[in-house]
Amino acid sequence: METLRVGIVGAGWMGHVHARAWAENAPRGEVVAVADVSAERVKHLAAEIGRDVHSFADLEGMLDGAEIDAVDICLPHHLHTEAIVAAARAGKAILCEKPLCTNLDDAAAVRAALQQSGSVFMAAHNQLFQPSLIEARRLLASGALGRPFVFRSIEAVQNRGFASGRHQRDIGGGESPWVWRADVARMGGGEVIDTGWHAAYRLLALAEDRPVEVSAMMDRYAVKQLAAEDTGVILVRFASGAIGEMLTSWAFGPVGNWHFEVGAEHGSMAGGQGRLVHQLHGWPEPVEFAPFTHTLALTFASEVTHFLDVVQRGEASQASFDHAARVLQLTLAAYAAAEGHCVVALPEDPTLPGVPATSGELARA
Numbered sequence: 606m607e608t609l610r611v612g613i614v615g616a617g618w619m620g621h622v623h624a625r626a627w628a629e630n631a632p633r634g635e636v637v638a639v640a641d642v643s644a645e646r647v648k649h650l651a652a653e654i655g656r657d658v659h660s661f662a663d664l665e666g667m668l669d670g671a672e673i674d675a676v677d678i679c680l681p682h683h684l685h686t687e688a689i690v691a692a693a694r695a696g697k698a699i700l701c702e703k704p705l706c707t708n709l710d711d712a713a714a715v716r717a718a719l720q721q722s723g724s725v726f727m728a729a730h731n732q733l734f735q736p737s738l739i740e741a742r743r744l745l746a747s748g749a750l751g752r753p754f755v756f757r758s759i760e761a762v763q764n765r766g767f768a769s770g771r772h773q774r775d776i777g778g779g780e781s782p783w784v785w786r787a788d789v790a791r792m793g794g795g796e797v798i799d800t801g802w803h804a805a806y807r808l809l810a811l812a813e814d815r816p817v818e819v820s821a822m823m824d825r826y827a828v829k830q831l832a833a834e835d836t837g838v839i840l841v842r843f844a845s846g847a848i849g850e851m852l853t854s855w856a857f858g859p860v861g862n863w864h865f866e867v868g869a870e871h872g873s874m875a876g877g878q879g880r881l882v883h884q885l886h887g888w889p890e891p892v893e894f895a896p897f898t899h900t901l902a903l904t905f906a907s908e909v910t911h912f913l914d915v916v917q918r919g920e921a922s923q924a925s926f927d928h929a930a931r932v933l934q935l936t937l938a939a940y941a942a943a944e945g946h947c948v949v950a951l952p953e954d955p956t957l958p959g960v961p962a963t964s965g966e967l968a969r970a
């Protein structure tokens with residue numbers, strides 16, 4: 606199998622994290638080019654990669670000047686659409702950090718570009734590869750717990766980055782990631798479209814079902830630098846009738862760091878970073894699986910392995926355009942529901958916006 610030659614655009618925090626994930630997957634894939642508006646960051650990442658990589662100031666330069674098969678997009682949110690479309694037009698396979706983009710018109714433009722080029726696209730939904738979630742999905746698919754009807758997905762941490770204004774570690778000069786995150790135009794919203802994105806795709810992966818209605822409440826409690834929300838609680842009705850709940854925040858971290866919970870016909874289940882517990886109804890004690898080895902780095906390495914499986918072996922993507930577009934539709938509908946104090950209904954086409962479902966009835970109530 607030939608080595609997939611990869612160009613990373615965006616040599617910031619995630620650019621560095623992805624480069625390490627690619628290194629874990631050598632020789633199936635190899636980063637051969639890096640692009641960033643900050644020459645200092647390009648230099649820093651190239652030094653960390655430790656081989657000869659071609660350096661560029663932007664994606665266009667990289668697409669013109671580097672021999673690459675794939676583009677790995679690690680840019681701020683408002684730049685995702687343009688980068689995906691350019692990479693698709695150049696015929697590259699694409700791995701793109703979350704969110705897919707920040708509005709549904711862009712999602713439709715991305716879909717058109719991908720359809721035209723036939724490029725492979727995968728959303729960088731790293732937490733799909735959390736071992737406890739993989740095992741939980743296997744358990745659900747086995748039917749051991751019977752029909753599931755309540756799902757909860759939690760992604761919450763007290764974010765101190767905005768207060769410090771710095772990256773978690775030194776990655777060379779450039780703009781602080783907390784500056785563009787505090788700018789709603791570049792971010793596309795607040796915490797819910799950023800960290801909340803993980804809660805949303807986890808919820809959809811557990812439910813394996815189409816969301817049809819959304820309601821939500823959001824507010825800002827702790828991160829004063831944000832103009833938008835730092836916390837959201839979002840309720841989802843699925844086509845099967847099952848109910849989902851997302852809890853996501855930069856204001857607090859949950860006790861025990863649990864990430865999900867499922868209520869089903871024969872039992873319940875809860876999962877965290879390194880833990881998965883289930884309890885059949887009527888049984889006196891929960892049963893804990895052997896602890897999982899969990900590191901965030903492992904999820905990123907597994908995400909790149911999956912991308913390679915999709916590109917090189919034609920495997921079905923667990924984070925296709927449709928998956929990512931559905932997360933965006935749900936996220937934007939949650940914003941609309943919170944702002945309009947209403948329930949929002951979601952069309953089947955994930956690039957179409959939700960519409961208020963019951964505002965008339967609520968107004969009359």
Ligand SMILES: NC(=O)c1ccc[n+]([C@@H]2O[C@H](COP(=O)([O-])OP(=O)(O)OC[C@H]3O[C@@H](n4cnc5c(N)ncnc54)[C@H](O)[C@@H]3O)[C@@H](O)[C@H]2O)c1
Nearest residue numbers: 615616617618619641642643679680681702703704779782
């Ligand atoms: N999966 C996760 O857990 C996770 C965690 C953090 C960030 N992310 C995502 O990764 C992406 C990047 O976030 P980050 O925290 O790494 O941000 P960052 O600010 O650290 O990195 C972004 C980089 O893009 C560069 N850049 C900006 N405009 C550019 C342009 N026009 N051309 C080339 N380079 C440009 C910046 O100089 C910067 O180095 C976002 O989509 C974010 O949501 C995902």
